[in-house]
Amino acid sequence: MTVTLRQPNAEEYAQWSDAQLEAYVDELVASGSMSREAAEEKGRRDAAELLPEGLATPGQLIFRMEADGQSVGWLWLALRNPRAEAGVGFVYDIVVDEALRGRGYGMRLREPCMQVSVIVRRRCR
Numbered sequence: 001m002t003v004t005l006r007q008p009n010a011e012e013y014a015q016w017s018d019a020q021l022e023a024y025v026d027e028l029v030a031s032g033s034m035s036r037e038a039a040e041e042k043g044r045r046d047a048a049e050l051l052p053e054g055l056a057t058p059g060q061l062i063f064r065m066e067a068d069g070q071s072v073g074w075l076w077l078a079l080r081n082p083r084a085e086a087g088v089g090f091v092y093d094i095v096v097d098e099a100l101r102g103r104g105y106g107m108r109l110r111e112p113c114m115q116v117s118v119i120v121r122r123r124c125r
Helices: 010-030 036-050 110-124
Strands: 003-006 060-067 070-078 090-096
Touching (some): 003 110, 010 060, 060 110
Antiparallel strands (some): 003 060, 060 070
């Protein structure tokens, strides 16, 4: 099994973005730190700050993970963040689609992630 990364199309991105927002809001509400209304407002505000241009937002890389041609999950990498110090990047999210978990896709993602990090490192020099 080979796991690869590709850029999502606009429809996939819209579905992912909606699901991300919903999951984030649910986490905030479950933490007990705010009401659903406040969490929804924070979620929209944070999304607008982190991804103001959607897929075209500089410094944000969003990929669809595929295994042998089948979509299996998502990877979101931040090369920079408006809330972090300069030069700090990190993985925002790795998600294997729920129905496909437990099959080793996440573990197999390490190699493509390393390839992306090497490419990014070279571009930032």
